[in-house]
Amino acid sequence: MKEKTPIMKILSNLHIWLVLGSFHVIHSQIIQDSCTSSNDLGILNSQILFDTTSLICSNVWSSEGFTLRASQAGPNLWSFVLSAPNSNSYVAIGFSPNGGMVGSSAIVGWVASDGSATMKRYFLGGKTPSQVLVDQGNLQVLQNTSSTISFSSRLYLAFQLITYQPSQQLVLAVGSGNNQPPTPPSFRLMAHRNQITVFINYASGQGDEMSSPYSDLKRTHGILNAVGWGVLIPIGAIIARYFKHVKPFWFYAHSSIQLSGFIIGLSGIISGLILENRIEVNVAKHKALGLIVITLGCLQIIAVLLRPSKDSKKRKYWNWYHHNVGRLLIVLAAFNVFYGIYLGGVGSEWNVTYGVFLGIIVTIALSLELRLLTRED
Template identity: 55%
Template sequence: MLKMIPMMKLLVNLPFLLLITTNHLSLHMIHGQTQDSCGSNSNLANISSQIFFETSSLNCFPVWSSENFILRYSQDGPSLWNFVLSAPISNSYIGMGFSPNGGMVGSSAVVGWVARDGSGNMKKYFLGGQSPSQVLVDQGDLEVIGNTSLVISDSSRIFMVFQLLIDQPRRQLVFSVGDSSNPPPNTPNFLLTRHRSHMAISLNYASGQSSRIKAPYSNLKRAHGALNMIGWGILIPIGAMVARYLKHLNPLWFYIHTGIQSLGFILGLSGVIAGLVLDNRINADVNSHKALGITILIFGCLQVLAFLARPSLEAKTRKYWYWYHSSVGRLMILFAIVNIFYGIHLAKAGSSWNAGYGAVLGILFTTVLVLEINMLRKK
């Protein structure tokens, strides 16, 4: 009887084991279907009969590993080039742009997607700016041969096939994938929504060698973010804490407070200037972010004026000045924190920036909480 117990447990748990095994195999099969490769297990063989040009001599390159984008290309004549871009199917689009400078803006692109009815669609776009209204359908300098261009879906992948009439395609290529939460382009205007992610490479068509292109003005973007974060978002709050909690260290607290706030203002001003230069160069659609930044700068200038025009301690207007100075300072800090997180979101800088600044704010908030409790106990 004792020997039968393990067997009975196995029989009882058998349906669950089968379910787990089946799910595991299904996931493995789905994963395998969504993969494409430049090797012998290429999905291209399944659809080669539907393509109007020879596919056996196509050069193959995994241009975007994290999104599983595979690019195949070949020169089919003095002014004729073949392209096949493969990517996983999603409820959005894939795009390939030919850029004059390695940036998305200014590129002429080919965009493909699978509609809800399962049909493949492809359109040309000119990427005149970052807002949807600046992305113009059926525009750009790409001469695509229409009767050989098509979008095919096979084994959970989308293949965007097209030919270009051009002597030499641009080496700077940009790739994008749409946000699956937004519908793909549709009639009548085929509006292209903002991409979920993008990347750029420089490709040597002769050798097949490529290198990833650094995002345009990436150093300026980082400088803008870091200067504003340190200046407005860290130093200014610390300076305010000094003024509130270190008054017993008179007059040392005053020199520490003004020193920290002055440094914070200088760094923050530099960050705003960097942002305005960046906005002028890339023409980004960040009006709310820019308006908040200018508002914060105005608050900072008002604080500098308040420091220069502060009344004496014995003056009757001192309490009104203090109320104004502290209120504007608190508003400035609040707006700065909001705009920093908003800027991180707009720049798609990643969770590391959010986590890093969030950790700093957490430390500052905990410190304020402890000091406030200590002040209440002393009262």
């Protein structure tokens, strides 16, 4: 074999570097998978079971690296390719009727511990794992077009939906890396690490983050109930128990604060009933506790109107009833406030804020109770 000349060696090395450089560019593009440079899926096209050349790309969730490509493939057929980092858990795209997670139908994909990639349909009937139903929902996926591809530390969910117009309100979610991917036979979906709702224009690929539906009404409902039942009512009870020696201040202060708490709390419960009707979520336990609280509040008002005189023999029984119903109301109301915060998924700030207020109230009540007991002794 003829020995290469120095010029031939240089050209040969240059060719190798060009090939490696081209591979590096493609490899980086696949890992980043951004819409800024190209909409082409590159070497993955051979593994996707439908045409991807006309898909419109959108960086739907930049902070988590989610990229969505979509377009209409026929009169009642839409193509989708969702790309996201492989976080050793699941990635999900939900098509929501109202912008909320609950009530959405979703496509979820993951890579199992044995390396096999899986895609499943789910119906998000609630916020607990038992209410997320596998192989349910209103998404009709065209058979033999779905594929889940793991490549370059990313996960690609490719599927086609039979629909006249898919929802433009998308709920995107990523599972916790600490959780194992769903496993057979239940394929139960555990809580997500992060999620977002976006409104997407399929024609332009423009996607905008959406606020949770009726977020203002949710916030109003929570604040009214926390302030009315969870703060004012306990304060009014403290005044009645520990400040009776300040006459007649304690009675007017107690009555006005309790009435204010009742009216504000009633407004909170009414706003909650309106909210339940609009977003159609299953909050039966929270609603039942709220109705019990308002019932106890109404019974307290009726009891005040029927209060016997101080000289009556029935007064001690009335006092027992009035005091204990009030205590039960306060305990149930505080529990339901925390439960509502949990259901709303509004974050730890709400728990901390209400917990601080409640802690201050409890601390004051314990101090005054200790003082009362000491004085009686």
